[in-house]
Amino acid sequence: MVPMKLAEALALRSDAARRAERLRARITASARYQEGETPAEDASALLAEAGEALGELESLIRRINRTNAVTVVREGGTLTDALARRDVLRLRHSVVTSAADAAAGEGQRGYRQLRSELTMVPALSVSELRGQADDLARQLREVDTLIQRTNWEVDLLD
Structure with missing residues (x-):
């Protein structure tokens, strides 16, 4: 397995954070629906997916922080x-x-000084x-x- 560079992990962290935020918005939009209608998306499945994304985000943050703390520049x-x-x-x-x-x-701007x-x-x-x-x-x-x-x-x- 090829080791991942810190820069790659930073990009993955950013992607995971954006994905979690998009999932949050989708969960919020699907958390309630009108009786007799079908929700646009399964909020429970989205919640589970968000949990996975947040778990991945936490792991990346931990690894990035650990790397930053011991890397001498x-x-x-x-x-x-x-x-x-x-x-x-x-x-x-x-x-x-x-x-x-x-x-x-x-x-x-627009302030005019008179004599x-x-x-x-x-x-x-x-x-x-x-x-x-x-x-x-x-x-x-x-x-x-x-x-x-x-x-x-x-x-x-x-």
Whole structure:
């Protein structure tokens, strides 16, 4: 048996989650029907199928998490550490970009300032924030590339 790569397991996990969600919607649509009518689908069979899909999803999540926790990446630390770093870099980038947009007055479309009104001035340096956002975006790309490369190099653990 050929070992499965982590990236393949991630794709299967995504498919299993989507399949479980589609089954949930079908179960909900078939759970009640009008007396004298035939339901569109057998809700009990769908429920059993959803249970199998969710069991498969749980197994994949466990194996993926186990693999991430023990896989050491090239920059040091585990794949789980790299995933945490990527998540926080995304949040940092979002915060800094939002701060720059707010300081620049973006999002205030239609706001017109008259000479007699008080002038709005930025409390933060927009150019510095944009520079920080660019640096964070670069770091995010580098970490994401590392994660993607590792996903295709590492075999999924049992």
